Amino acid sequence: MRDISRLFRPRSIAVIGGGAWCDSVVRRCREMGFDGPIWPVHPTKDEVGGQPTVPRLEDLPAPPDACFIGVNRQATVAAARILSGMGAGGAVCFASGFSEARQELTDGADLQDALLEAAGEMPILGPNCYGFINYLDGALLWPDQHGGERVETGIAIVTQSSNIALNLTMQTRGLPIAYVVTVGNQAQVGLAGIGEALLSDPRVTALGLHIEGIGDLRAFEALAATARGLGKRIVALKSGASEQARAAAVSHTASLTGSDAGGRAFLARLGIGQVASLTGMLEALKLLHVAGPLRSNRIASLSCSGGEASLMADSAVGRGVEFPPLSEAQKTGLRAALGPKVALANPLDYHTYIWGDEAAQTVAFTAMMDPSLALGCLVLDFPRPDKCSYDDWLATCRAVKAAGDASGVPMALVSTLPETLPEAICKQMVAQGVAPLCGLTDALTAIEIAGQELPQPAAPVFLPQPVTRPVLRTEAEAKAALAKHGLRVPATGRARTAKDAASIAARIGFPVVLKGEGIAHKTESGAVKIGLTHPDAVAEAAREMAAPSYLVEEMITGTLAELLIGVVLDPAHGYVLTLAAGGVWTELMNDSISLLLPVEGPEIEMALDQLGCAPLLKGYRGAPPVDLQAVVKAVLAVQDYVMTRGARVEEIEINPLICTADTAIAVDALIRGEED
Structure with missing residues (x-):
């Protein structure tokens, strides 16, 4: 795999082009505090983004570590060739009109091949992509607005959609984002290879993938192995149903498998946590950033509302989350803290007797945190800051933090609604090592993902090969072929006539099953008769079917x-x-x-x-x-x-x-x- 560290962690940046997107790249880097040189390149403009230009790439004072190529597609190929020849660290190819437009442009695929040839060993991102944001070092090869800020550590997100990447930077959930990367056409460097490079940055705590299609299976296997070796987790949202996966249409299996079961099975095999929404992915990444992979799925939940406690329990049904019964030590500590009127359970409604009493809450929350738990959750929805005061809520946050410190159990705040956990509170909790999880459904998704046990490393998947001239075997042929590999099948005979079927049945022994060959959907067509106990019954059944030929089989009894x-x-x-x-x-x-x-x-x-x-x-x-x-x-x-x-x-x-x-x-x- 190419070394793409210079591209993603540059000390110098070149920007080729003079459009608004190039102006944006220069300004975003300076606004974010990038402290290395930025060299705009344009043949006629004096400045781009407030920075003086050089007229040609050959005029740069040194080979740039990263370059944003913001010119048309033909000029992009020419620029890539020059950059590669001068030893640049890598380039973002912003232009479209390559292989993604092969239906509209007859030369799109050929031009992408030309771009790859021009780049040679130099890493390129794209083409047809926005580029990336490095919030750790303030390097934004990014031609648009964004909603993020500098961080010292955080999660990384890689997506095949530039617009989704842009949207994710606008999150207000207190999630520290280290990198956002878009991959475009993945002409040279793929999603898995980028993910592996980002995980190798010690400042990255977890990786989120938005996947429209899995390309290089071996690259994903290498990515999963790297993550496992580093003790970091990957969370994926896979979209994009492949019609190819419906190639087999003659069996029940095809309808069960569906269009994306292969991709989901592949990710599960690798231990990559799968979510169904972008918000679920963000919350899972947040929990992994704050607490790391949980040691189990055993959690405790507290709330000052019986309704919230019930909602927590009900929302976890069918998920890989466990609320273990309270131990005697927990009950003793909680009874001392809460008195005799509170029914003790997990999830716990601790009532409002201690609401606003930070010291009492700390004692109660700490008593609930058994050392065997993987996570303690406090359900807490903040009032609107523009209309209400939430001083008592802040006291509860301090009690949660104190309980985690005292017990050693990782802690989380869980809001039932996404909008009732303000961004300022989320940032404060993350800084204090408490995971703020926005919205009950996404919170439970996050807990389930973080608490999953990784599967044992599996053998590489058996790579698919095209089948050029497929034929459908008869049932008898299929059984005979599989029996040679150890599959047990019933004693069977083939017959052309009703008389022959009766004779074969007598030889096999009764009861038998009679099947008409050459008839689709045998059961629905009445071409299967079971429990036949006499030669005459077999002959009569065969005459009624009037099939081209018949299978006579021993009837299996004792079915469980x-x-x-x-x-x-x-x-x-x-x-x-x-x-x-x-x-x-x-x-x-x-x-x-x-x-x-x-x-x-x-x-x-x-x-x-x-x-x-x-x-x-x-x-x-x-x-x-x-x-x-x-x-x-x-x-x-x-x-x-x-x-x-x-x-x-x-x-x-x-x-x-x-x-x-x-x-x-x-x-x-x-x-x-x-x-x-």
């Missing part, structure tokens, strides 16, 4: 659960493995989990335990548990088929996998891929 095992090629992320409740109601159940190949046995077991049907697998209402190791073996057999074929598979599905107390058998299967 039905599962689906599916693998779909996602060209952007690899092979997506889906585990789900199986059978004819698969989509209706909406009970699935997605992973990426390769997987190992413990990972499969953990995924199965997260399914809604997990109680059936463990033994429900007196029923015996399924043979879990047989299920794991079936999943690994499917994986082995994919990986030993050199990624020439587009789709596999087992549905259902019949799970019994002593085995797991695939009674239906499909494969789509290249022929052997």
Whole structure:
């Protein structure tokens, strides 16, 4: 990976061009206190942004560490060539009209190739991007307004959207931002590589990513490894659904997997926390900045309102957040602090008996903070400063800080509404080591993310390969192919006539299942008959189906659960493995989990335990548990088929996998891929 440290932490800056955006870059750097030389370059103007210009790049007194290229796209290529030749540290390419405009401009992609050739080994950001802001050193290669300020430490944000980056600088949540970087076309340096470089700055505490699409999978794996080694966390908001991930449309798996399951599974595999909103990302980054990764998801919550305590508890339902019961030591300390009238619980409504009494609040809050907790939360909404006084609220803040100091438990203020935690209070709390979390929903998202345990380092994902001429195998062919890799299938025979079907059934042994081949959606079409116990019944059923051919199979008894095992090629992320409740109601159940190949046995077991049907697998209402190791073996057999074929598979599905107390058998299967 190119060394991009000079670009992002420059000691000298050159600005090429004379438009308003170049003027802005110069002024923003000076306003933010950048103390190195800034050299505007323009052939005719005497000054840009209040700074005297030089007419040509060749006239610069030294190679610049960072350069903002704010000229048209053809001139951008020429400037990049000169900068590279003179040993510049890197450049932001602001102009558009490159590969992002290939539909509108016939030369867009070619011009981007020319830019890469011109840059050579010199790092470039973009093209078609705003650039970056370094609030640590006051270096803003940024052609617009912004809402940030200088910081000594903070989080970094990298996004594929310049406008979203601009919006994020305007946050009023007290979040210290060290870097904001936009990546544009990622022609040379990608989002993951930039993230890795920023995390390596010791002043950066956590990394936020806004991702529209994941490009280089290996680069993201390297980013995650760097973050793990540094003890820093990454939070991502992934948007942008890829239609490519819907390539397989003939199975239940395709509808379960959806368009972005591969990306989400990939990020989860790497231990990157995922959020559903920009505000959730900001609050998670704030908590990580103040408290770092939490040691668990066990928290305590206090409020002087029963309604707020209930809201806190209700809002945490379905999240990875735990409110452990109070210990005897907690109860003793709280009873002494609050008296006999307060019902003791977690979350706790401590009532208003001690409201405004800083000393009493400190004692109560400290008593609530058991050493086993990962975080203590005080629910507190401030009144409007333009209409009300909040002196008592400030006393409560001091009590929260004192309780954290006394107990050693990290502390957070949590407002139920985002707007009821003023920016000035947020900044004050951050400075004191208390995390101010704005809005209950985003606060719980932040706690869940910060309290997640990182997964064990996984093997590199199995990279996707294009499938050139996929064919759909028959059910019998699919089962036979998978059986060679260890998948257990029923005893089966193929028949052309009703008479042959009856004979095969007698040989297999009753009861049997009869299936009509060459009929789509067999169950809905009446092309499946189960529980046939006599040759005459088999022959009659075959005549009613009037299928081109038939499968006669042993009927599996002792069913405790039905599962689906599916693998779909996602060209952007690899092979997506889906585990789900199986059978004819698969989509209706909406009970699935997605992973990426390769997987190992413990990972499969953990995924199965997260399914809604997990109680059936463990033994429900007196029923015996399924043979879990047989299920794991079936999943690994499917994986082995994919990986030993050199990624020439587009789709596999087992549905259902019949799970019994002593085995797991695939009674239906499909494969789509290249022929052997």
